[in-house]
Amino acid sequence: MKLEVSRRDLLLAGTGAAAGIVLSPVPWKALDDLSIWTQRPPTPTPRPAGPLAFRFTSCTLCPAACGLKARSFGPQPVGFAGVPGHPASDGGLCPLGLTAHHLAKHPLRAVAPERVSGGKRETIDRAAAAAALAAAISAAAKDPKRSLLVVDGRPGRSLSRTFRALAAATNGRYAVSGSPSPALDALAARFDGPLALGVDVTKARRVVSFGAPVLTDAGTPGLLARLRAEGRRKPKSERLEVVHVGATRTKSAGLADRFVPIAPRTEAAFALGLAHVLLDEKLADAAFLAARTTGLAGLEALAARFAPPLVEQKTGVPAADVVALARDLAAGRPAVVLGSDPAEPLSAEADAAIAALNLLLGAPSGPLVARRAAPSEPDGDAKLAAVTALDAVPERSVGLLLLDGTVPEGLVPWARLEKLLADDAVVASFSAFRAGLGEKATLLLPGPAPLEEAVELDGPADAPLATFALAPALLAPPKELVLPEELLREAASAAGFELPPPGAGRAAAILAAKRGQLFDPATATTTPVSSLADAAALETAFAAGACWVDDPAPAPSGRFALLRDGETPRLLETALGAPGPEPVRVAALPRTALSAAPSSPLLTKLTRETALFPAPSGARA
């Protein structure tokens, strides 16, 4: 008997083999192993050596200036935790901060100066870098149509003073990256005297955000989320509630208790609609309005035009929902209304409408508190340039754009800077990375990476109390690295400009002001600055990671203007105009919009795609 193996038999055997492979561990085990292989880091983790120690500093990646507790082996930090009780962060820390010590070894890190010529990037030595910068400074000083523009991401430092001196000496301009809270600035600007405002969310029962990512990126990491979690143990009427109003369902909107989707660019109309209901139903804070504001009649006349049906037509929000939200805000006082995403600011008119809404709710007598800036060293006799708004710089008028390494592209988009540049302008950046604005530089003069230098660090400008730290370095910079201050002075001198010597420093200014407390992160205790012996004691404390926090400012006694001169026509035009086009949003990492540094490649996929923060209460000691 002869067996005949036909093509059919081979096909059946192949089918059986395929079934056998599927029923064996080969596919799923190989898939599992490959998935783990893909998660292996691109660079080997350095093996730490040396005695275990805990050191303290502050995170310099974004304006939150969170306290950092670094677990180190010898000089190498290997892990970070928040610092419970820290005046700026109270233990909070975001994923970027948790991996700040990775950034010095980032694949996009630059150490030596680089020049882009003919589309090619080449490494140059220090002398060539200084000469190129000097030539650009000299050319910018000679030609007013191709002047110098310095953009500083963190004003108030010694380096900022040098920037301002250089801008003044060359008839250039000095600009800073945008305000974190234009809506608060708009409110402070309507006070009949100088005033700065901060937000104390611990005093609020309702927080309304017009696009601000209050539950992910804005403010102290994790603070609002913690307050909401704590509130769940309270009766519903006492709980903190977050309402997000915006055209895009962002991560923060998704986490909010309520999301009110509105048509793009209709924030002003929606805010005036809420104002209409508050005034029409006499739900506004009458006592506050009578004692602390002017111009109520003007606002009433303006808001009267924004009846809920019209607001529904403009914003797409049902009129009943507008009325219900306004009533809820009035019933849920203290309430505060916050402005926009710093990376995507609202119009000035929307900020004005939000300011008026805050006044109707009496927010300046509750969650909005007066604050002072941290003491800064006086300008003295030095000739320093004043701050210029970027919008005031004429297009194509900049021959040398000098970018500080702390300018985040999320706040100062390249497109906004590019239109200011004259033909063949030099773009010099002190960024430590070939990323963000550093990638756009034609002359990259890399400065220290985060944690490689001590940084004078002001806390967020919208915090209820000013904070300041001289965040000590935790990592040694590469030997060949040139500090921006040194290079700038060398180049300016070569171009024929002598810059004034550095000032006495912020520590001396704080000691002279004799106000505030010094927080010791190791013991979580505070000491009045007035009890410190001298500046040396203060500097020693700063070198150990201490943070200065201001005393509460006295409540201001002046009045706020509900509407400023000439504001009504602009508000009407904006709020009654056609809705704008759908905004395009780029999905961002947590806080990357606020940071000039790229994120660590070792951040896991999970962390890259979510906005998870360790709760302050869970910060490990």
Add this chain to the structure above:
Amino acid sequence: MKLPALVSITAGLVPALAAGWLLFPRLIYKTEAQPLPFNHKVHTEQGMSCGDCHAVAEDGRFAGIPTTESCAGCHAEKGENPAINALVERYVEPGAEIPWLSNARQPDNAYFPHAAHVTGEKVACARCHGPHGESTAVRPVQVNRLSGYPRDIWGPSISRLRREEWQGMKMSDCIDCHRAGGRESACIDCHK
């Protein structure tokens, strides 16, 4: 004579199953020998515990694999035992560290704090690592050729059917244990 369809299918199915279940596990792992023989049982019979060599320090650090210095505390001189003599000749006298290979190295994207488990929750070492203390020879390490991590993470059975709780240290094993103890965890607790 034509083959029945079932025979043809079986002729393909059985070798594929055999290759998948028997040959593949041998191919996917490579075996790497330990630098020295080691008898855990001899040491535990002397009254030593896991923590005497694999210590969690007071500061919470997991000391992990013992250093040559800790071995030299008892084995500073040669004797009659060839393994001890090799230890002294190759590592104690030159002052070199023993390049032990770890059977329990977790992937770099997972963070496992020994202090929280061993010191804080008093979890016995054997609950995850098995009864090493009773072994008379230190096992060679089987390293996964694809992922680069040791076999103990997956467990001895390619099917992942566990006879003992300590057979496998994958994420699902962690989650099973946490759920059994009523301790739900967030992703970021382990994947920082």
